[in-house]
Amino acid sequence: MALIVQKYGGTSVGSIEKIKGVAERVIEDYRQGNQMVVVLSAMAGQTDGLIQLAEEMTPHPDPRELDVLMSTGEQVSVALFSMAIKSMGHDARSLLGFQAAIHTSHLYGKARIHDIDTARITKELNRQRIIAVAGFQGLNERGDITTLGRGGSDTTAVALAAALNADVCEIFTDVDGVYTTDPNICPRAKKMEFISYEEMLEMASLGAKVLELRSVEFAKKFNVPIHVRSTFTRERGTMVVAETEDMEKVLVSGVAYNKNEARVTIKKVPDQPGIASRIFEPVFESGIVVDMIVQNTSEDGLTDLTFTVPKPDFYKTMKLVSDTAQKVGAEKVLGDQDIAKVSVIGVGMRSHAGVAQKMFGALAKENINIMMISTSEIKVSCVIEEKYTELAVRVLHNVFGLDNEDKEEK
Numbered sequence: 268m269a270l271i272v273q274k275y276g277g278t279s280v281g282s283i284e285k286i287k288g289v290a291e292r293v294i295e296d297y298r299q300g301n302q303m304v305v306v307l308s309a310m311a312g313q314t315d316g317l318i319q320l321a322e323e324m325t326p327h328p329d330p331r332e333l334d335v336l337m338s339t340g341e342q343v344s345v346a347l348f349s350m351a352i353k354s355m356g357h358d359a360r361s362l363l364g365f366q367a368a369i370h371t372s373h374l375y376g377k378a379r380i381h382d383i384d385t386a387r388i389t390k391e392l393n394r395q396r397i398i399a400v401a402g403f404q405g406l407n408e409r410g411d412i413t414t415l416g417r418g419g420s421d422t423t424a425v426a427l428a429a430a431l432n433a434d435v436c437e438i439f440t441d442v443d444g445v446y447t448t449d450p451n452i453c454p455r456a457k458k459m460e461f462i463s464y465e466e467m468l469e470m471a472s473l474g475a476k477v478l479e480l481r482s483v484e485f486a487k488k489f490n491v492p493i494h495v496r497s498t499f500t501r502e503r504g505t506m507v508v509a510e511t512e513d514m515e516k517v518l519v520s521g522v523a524y525n526k527n528e529a530r531v532t533i534k535k536v537p538d539q540p541g542i543a544s545r546i547f548e549p550v551f552e553s554g555i556v557v558d559m560i561v562q563n564t565s566e567d568g569l570t571d572l573t574f575t576v577p578k579p580d581f582y583k584t585m586k587l588v589s590d591t592a593q594k595v596g597a598e599k600v601l602g603d604q605d606i607a608k609v610s611v612i613g614v615g616m617r618s619h620a621g622v623a624q625k626m627f628g629a630l631a632k633e634n635i636n637i638m639m640i641s642t643s644e645i646k647v648s649c650v651i652e653e654k655y656t657e658l659a660v661r662v663l664h665n666v667f668g669l670d671n672e673d674k675e676e677k
């Protein structure tokens with residue numbers, strides 16, 4: 268007998284029929300003798316719909332009330348799901364965040380889970396019930412409803428799995444696992460059997476949308492094995508687990524890309540202490556997340572400073588930086604939105620040299636110019652012209668031996 272926490276995303280519970288399908292599947296696992304805790308998202312599109320309602324009411328909805336509103340999407344799902352289970356002859360209980368005693372920080376819309384008192388869930392499980400927990404919500408110390416940020420149901424599931432010491436946390440979604448790269452642009456992408464937490468973190472922060480970033484951080488911290496799999500097939504998906512020695516043998520495990528960044532360059536900035544701090548201060552203060560930063564060696568006391576920001580923050584950043592650039596006497600500020608970042612990721616890089624060189628060589632062979640480079644222990648990223656993204660991803664996927672040879676090239 269195992270204790271299994273399962274999470275089903277919005278598309279998996281997107282209609283009455285689909286909820287019935289999920290209920291059947293959960294009952295199958297329950298009948299095998301497992302204890303089942305099922306975390307549900309709101310039905311597809313519902314959370315967006317609720318946010319829209321609030322915005323129609325007022326341009327700046329009160330954050331407390333917005334959480335009261337947004338949390339109703341998941342309430343609908345767990346209620347319908349529990350009805351389905353009961354209509355199929357089994358016992359179920361729906362629990363909202365507060366009933367499941369999911370205690371969070373006070374920050375509405377972005378609350379963090381502090382702790383979960385599992386007494387109620389355990390009691391219900393001991394009564395042979397299937398438990399449905401509303402994802403994405405909790406209770407703060409004021410006794411108010413909070414939500415965890417978009418995509419937060421993944422975190423609810425992983426946190427529950429950790430608190431209950433579950434055997435596995437299964438995340439059911441509309442894709443069948445984690446791929447070596449985006450199968451939409453690289454037909455030879457392969458489904459991975461295993462991926463380490465750290466690699467998954469890099470993939471998630473680079474925009475792979477299978478798992479919410481925070482849920483992976485949580486899983487890593489509490490060593491919760493995650494199984495990412497499809498709601499619509501029985502096949503095994505991808506296990507996200509702690510690093511093993513075997514993983515180190517592979518040089519690169521995945522290739523990721525991000526077209527959602529823009530580049531800002533400040534030409535001929537005086538190379539003096541305090542300048543970088545002055546330039547970035549207003550940017551950081553506006554909550555804009557700066558990703559890569561490169562500063563050239565200086566010539567005649569002047570240097571060029573280049574960095575990337577998310578595309579939606581581009582114009583604001585240009586404005587902020589232009590103001591400061593003028594004040595500190597820099598020559599000019601240039602911007603470029605037609606860029607992309609391609610990255611190769613793998614824990615094997617820790618013990619093998621030459622990954623960056625191989626990457627640069629592969630891009631050079633295709634005549635793709637590298638504008639910026641950054642590296643971490645398990646990742647090398649290059650900024651290139653956006654129009655070469657697909658080509659770069661395919662070439663790197665091939666060069667690092669990730670291609671699925673059974674698949675035809677498109």
Ligand code: ASP
Binds near residue numbers: 315
């Ligand atoms: N329903 C929430 C959202 O759409 C939470 C989730 O689905 O994980 O972001």
Ligand code: MG
Binds near residue numbers: 276277418421
């Ligand atoms: Mg999701």
